[in-house]
Amino acid sequence: MTSIAGIIGVNEEKSTTWERDSALRLLGTKASVIASFDGCGGSGSKRYPAAQDWTGAKIAAHTCANALGDWFEQNEFDIYGFGDAHIESIADGIKSAVKIALNDVHQNLGDVHSLIKGSLSSSLPTTMSAITIEQARSEKIRCIFFWAGDSRGYLFTVKGLRQMTKDDSQAKTDDDDFIADGVLSNVISLQNDFVIQARETLIDSPAVVLTVTDGCYAYYETPMDFEGVLLDTLMEATSLLDWEQLLKDRIGLVASDDYTLQMAIIGYETFKSLKSAFYSRANEYRRIYGDPILQMLSQNDRVGLKRLWNEYKKFYR
Amino acid sequence: MPSNIKKEYYVDLTFCIDATQSMYNVIEMVKKNALNFYQDVMNAMAKKEKTIARMRICIIAFRDYKYDHDEAMLQTDFFTLPDDAVLFRNIVNGIEAKGGGDDPEDGLEALAFAIRSDWDRSQEGKHRQVIVVWTDAATHELGFGACDSNYPSGLPRDFGELSRMWDNNDYISNADRRLVIFAPDLPYWSTISDNWDMVIHFPSVDGKGMEEIEYSQIIDTIVHTINM
Numbered sequence: 001m002t003s004i005a006g007i008i009g010v011n012e013e014k015s016t017t018w019e020r021d022s023a024l025r026l027l028g029t030k031a032s033v034i035a036s037f038d039g040c041g042g043s044g045s046k047r048y049p050a051a052q053d054w055t056g057a058k059i060a061a062h063t064c065a066n067a068l069g070d071w072f073e074q075n076e077f078d079i080y081g082f083g084d085a086h087i088e089s090i091a092d093g094i095k096s097a098v099k100i101a102l103n104d105v106h107q108n109l110g111d112v113h114s115l116i117k118g119s120l121s122s123s124l125p126t127t128m129s130a131i132t133i134e135q136a137r138s139e140k141i142r143c144i145f146f147w148a149g150d151s152r153g154y155l156f157t158v159k160g161l162r163q164m165t166k167d168d169s170q171a172k173t174d175d176d177d178f179i180a181d182g183v184l185s186n187v188i189s190l191q192n193d194f195v196i197q198a199r200e201t202l203i204d205s206p207a208v209v210l211t212v213t214d215g216c217y218a219y220y221e222t223p224m225d226f227e228g229v230l231l232d233t234l235m236e237a238t239s240l241l242d243w244e245q246l247l248k249d250r251i252g253l254v255a256s257d258d259y260t261l262q263m264a265i266i267g268y269e270t271f272k273s274l275k276s277a278f279y280s281r282a283n284e285y286r287r288i289y290g291d292p293i294l295q296m297l298s299q300n301d302r303v304g305l306k307r308l309w310n311e312y313k314k315f316y317r
Numbered sequence: 318m319p320s321n322i323k324k325e326y327y328v329d330l331t332f333c334i335d336a337t338q339s340m341y342n343v344i345e346m347v348k349k350n351a352l353n354f355y356q357d358v359m360n361a362m363a364k365k366e367k368t369i370a371r372m373r374i375c376i377i378a379f380r381d382y383k384y385d386h387d388e389a390m391l392q393t394d395f396f397t398l399p400d401d402a403v404l405f406r407n408i409v410n411g412i413e414a415k416g417g418g419d420d421p422e423d424g425l426e427a428l429a430f431a432i433r434s435d436w437d438r439s440q441e442g443k444h445r446q447v448i449v450v451w452t453d454a455a456t457h458e459l460g461f462g463a464c465d466s467n468y469p470s471g472l473p474r475d476f477g478e479l480s481r482m483w484d485n486n487d488y489i490s491n492a493d494r495r496l497v498i499f500a501p502d503l504p505y506w507s508t509i510s511d512n513w514d515m516v517i518h519f520p521s522v523d524g525k526g527m528e529e530i531e532y533s534q535i536i537d538t539i540v541h542t543i544n545m
Contacts, residue, residue, distance in 0.1 A: 116517065116518065116519055116520075117502070117507070117510040117511070117516075117517075117518040117520065118496075118498070118509075118510040118513075118516035118517040118518040119510075119513070119514045119515060119516055119517075120495070120515060120516060120517040120542065120545060121517045121518070170492065183515065183545045219366075
């Protein structure tokens with residue numbers, strides 16, 4: 001049985017105009033799943049009277065969250081795990097589940113013909129980041145990261161934060177652009193084809209894995225800052241619930257978009273043991289990255305930041 | 318750790334406006350909002366905690382070479398807003414909804430001019446090069462009006478060549494380009510939205526002067542494409 005000590009979930013709709021994010025967490029005896037969804041703006045901002053005037057983006061995010069959960073439970077993955085199934089077949093299963101669900105809900109929206117056209121439009125669009133977690137045959141934990149769009153999956157250990165997914169974006173620069181600025185090249189939607197990306201990894205317990213929407217990470221000066229937020233709030237927190245609230249407050253300070261975070265804490269017996277384990281990393285991060293980043297930003301030292309980022313991403317990616 | 322991040326854009330907008338008779342309402346809407354357009358866009362961007370460092374706008378008013386001759390295609394230079402707002406308004410006020418002849422218009426020629434706009438290609442900041450097309454008509458084939466003495470040289474000879482222009486980074490940045498079409502779901506607008514990248518097409522009703530379009534929707538759409 002996978003020793004998931006706890007799941008933290010943070011979700012905030014910053015504006016009733018947008019209200020697009022959604023989340024999933026299912027804890028099973030053999031396998032568990034967490035996921036974050038971010039309904040996309042644009043044609044996703046179209047409202048549907050048949051669905052309480054929800055936007056297409058919100059409908060998409062919630063529909064896909066439910067579809068993933070149903071697929072997980074109806075196939076009894078929570079009870080029996082994934083066995084020897086290849087990640088491609090699991091990804092195909094997820095894709096089928098969400099496609100069927102979007103089709104079904106669209107039939108009930110009274111909007112059979114979506115009028116808006118073009119590559120920048122899509123009906124019921126949403127990103128997804130999901131992680132399935134189960135005990136492998138060895139002592140390790142089998143984590144499979146699934147995604148579409150720019151919602152991300154991370155592995156967070158005492159060695160640091162690692163981005164396990166790669167944004168589906170048409171950004172002209174890649175790692176060097178601190179702020180992602182690309183049109184999404186792959187999102188779940190009703191009318192356009194999409195891919196459920198997948199990456200499998202075996203991790204040592206204890207560890208933390210998390211799924212986030214871009215509202216959690218995109219509003220900082222550098223991609224290094226997000227780990228700082230995780231560590232600062234963890235060091236300040238006195239309990240898991242406290243950490244959850246601190247994360248919500250801290251991310252909410254800077255995010256101007258809806259944001260969703262789902263975090264599974266694996267193998268830590270108590271919150272105290274989790275916090276103690278990361279104490280050393282918190283100090284190391286502050287010394288090597290946190291304080292220097294602040295200083296470089298105050299001096300507008302972009303060269304220094306770039307140099308620091310090149311060091312950081314050796315482990316981060 | 319509060320962030321001082323500002324997502325700042327350098328935005329060039331080229332408006333291709335069908336200036337034939339049936340488009341009276343849209344042209345009046347553009348005239349009416351010429352002075353406040355800049356602030357309306359800035360306000361919408363501010364709601365997303367983003368800002369525009371510099372906005373430039375130019376207008377291409379198009380009709381039909383075969384019927385409107387030397388009044389078939391009128392293109393302005395780029396105006397920088399808000400500094401040139403009054404100048405922009407004065408130019409827009411000079412556009413009269415008239416002419417057109419048959420239903421299809423020379424929208425593809427207008428689009429060719431738009432793609433070849435004098436875009437800001439400086440290295441600083443994040444750029445957006447947005448073309449917005451407004452028409453209530455389908456388009457002629459490229460070259461339909463070539464028999465007219467006012468038809469310019471150097472335009473693409475066919476739709477394939479126009480498509481290649483759209484993908485040519487020398488004309489318009491592949492990463493920064495956005496094409497917003499308010500036009501009927503008819504050729505070649507439908508051809509464009511079915512095949513070109515970085516396009517969003519809001520089908521309008523053929524020949525109805527786009528009476529269903531609202532100014533707020535235009536602002537929302539422009540801001541949305543900037544942020545994509």
